[in-house]
Amino acid sequence: MKLSFAIMFGLCASLLQVQARAEAPEDYRYRLPLTLQGDGPWYRLTLPFAVQQAASHDDLRDLRVFNAAGEPLAFSLQHSSGQQAEQRSSRSVPLFALQGPAQQAASAARIRVQRATDGTLVELLDSPAHAESEVLRGWLLDVSAIEQPLIELELDWQAEDGFQRFSIEASDDLQHWRALSEGQLVRLTTAGERIEQRHVRLPGQRARYLRLLWRDAPAVPLSNAVVHSATAEWRAAELAWSDVLTGQRLDSGEYHWELPRALPVSRLRLALEQPNMLLPLRVQSRREGQPHWQGLAAGVLYRVPGEQAESRNDELALPGRSVQQLRLHIDARGGGLGNQPAQLQLALPGRELLFLVRGAGPYQLALGQAQAEPASLPLSTLLGGRSQPLAAQTGEARLTDMPQHLAEVASEQASERLGGAGQRLALWIILLLGVALLGGMAWSLLRDKGRTPGPPSA
Structure with missing residues (x-):
């Protein structure tokens, strides 16, 4: 009986040991050195196509980062997302004083304008009538040379301390004005300390002219005006592109590719080497072992002359389903x-890895373990409650060595699948032996109990 318990304990210990070894770097097929740039302690790594392909799972659950001591590091795996990018520019603009009667509204300031053919303000002439009773009521800014939306004014003035409040109006023809915003300048000095507010936010609209009007008091002399503008554009999420893959030509107009494993491909790019190419095409896919092809996408790729430059469309969006075999049918009527x-590139959704270094380097990225469990943390947990990393504390990580050719990845992944199957078989054998041993122990106990002699008869 003691021998049976010893055998059972040894089997359980072996099972636990097999599971515990999954977090050692040596148990991952790929171990890629990392080069760090910046002070950290967080580092960001954009995962290329070859690394995502080398993983055993589409969700990259088998990805790990280790330090020199073989200790796993905390990390968060995120999808690359589109973002709003802003390009800002600044420009000093011409200033023109607006004179008007002190007793009338500020908008009554009289002006006579001369403009160049491009609309730029050349000269602003005051009406000579009652010049001795007129005061400085505001300023006209010529912003016609700025094509982007206006987001901020930066003004410098010559006046004593105090608050300067004014309205901001916009126009495109100097005749029709619309209210744009309200502004306030501040300059205060006390005990040798100065407080200044020279910036005024604008609502991000285009205009050719701005008018600043002081309503309750004469305007202050402005010495300089700088207008900040910005153009916002949406940048699509980054994709991870493969190396160039050459297809196998089948029948006329049909080409075939086979990937090492099924991947969620979201875009393809076909090389158009010659000018004046027009390619109506259909894309089909299937996974390994499936007999039938399924339609994936259809479109027209082209490289033709345009009005001023060549017009080119060599990419086609795909729905992102996992595919392993790809077939391209090109309509011969377009010339083929x-x-x-047939050389194409495939794109996977971009993935970013943010990890927190601990311990000494060098550090390495490990992946390629079929039995691995997800280990990615939520981003806020990794950052200690923040939603985004601080730029000053986030460096860049780069891979110094990784699989370069899909053929190498394919052969290694085949070996990995065999190794994973072998591990699963070993675990099942251990479990079945344990169950059989437990059954044998139970049967032995029941048999011994049945043989227990009863009390002696009188």
Whole structure:
């Protein structure tokens, strides 16, 4: 009986040991050195196509980062997302004083304007009537040379301390004005300390002219005006592109590719080497072992002359389903590819890895473990409650060595699948032996109990 318990304990210990070894770097097929740039302690790594392909799972649950001592590091795995990018510019603009009667509204300031053919303000002439009773009521800013939306004014003035309040109006023709914003300048000095507010926010609209009007008091002399403008554009999420893959030509107009494993491909790019190419095409896919092809996408790729430059469309969006075999059918009526080989690139959704270094380097990225469990933390947990990392504390990580050719990845992944199957088989054998041993122990106890002699008869 003691021998049976010893055997059972040894089997359980072996099972636990097999599971515990999954977090050692040596148990991952790929171990890629990392080069760090910046002070950290957080570092960001954009995962290339070859690394995502080398993983055993589409969700990259088998990805780990280790330090020199083989200790796993905390990390968060995020999808690359689109973002709003802003390009800002600044420009000093001409200033023109607006004179008007002190007793009338500020908007009654009289002006006579001369403009160049491009609309730029050349000269602003005051009416000579009652010049001795007029005061400085505001300023006209010529912003016609700025094409982007206006987001901020930066003003410098010559006056004593105090608050300067004014309205801001916009116009495109100097005749029709619309209210844009309210502004306030501040300059205060006390005990050798100075407080200044020279910036005024604008609502991000385009205009050719701005008018600043002081309503309750004469305007202050402005010495300089700088207008800040910005153009916002949406940048799509980054994609991870593969190396160039050459397809196998089948029938006329049909080409075939096979990937090492099924991948959620979201875009393809076909090489158009010659000018004046027009390629109506259909894309089909199937996974390994499936007999039938399924439609994936259809479109027209082209490289043709345009009005001023060549017009080119060599990419086609895909729905992001996991595919392993890809077939491209090109309509021969468009002329086809001619003698050039069918070379395309595939794109996966971009993935970013943010990890927190601990312990000494060098550090390495490990992946390629079929039995690994997810280890990615929520981003706020990794950052100690913040939603975004601080730029000053986030460096860049780069891979110094990784699989470069899909053929190498394919052969290694085949070995990995065999190794994973072997590990699963070993675990099942251990479990079945343990169950059999427990059954044998139970049967032995029941048999011994049945053989227990009863009390002696009188």
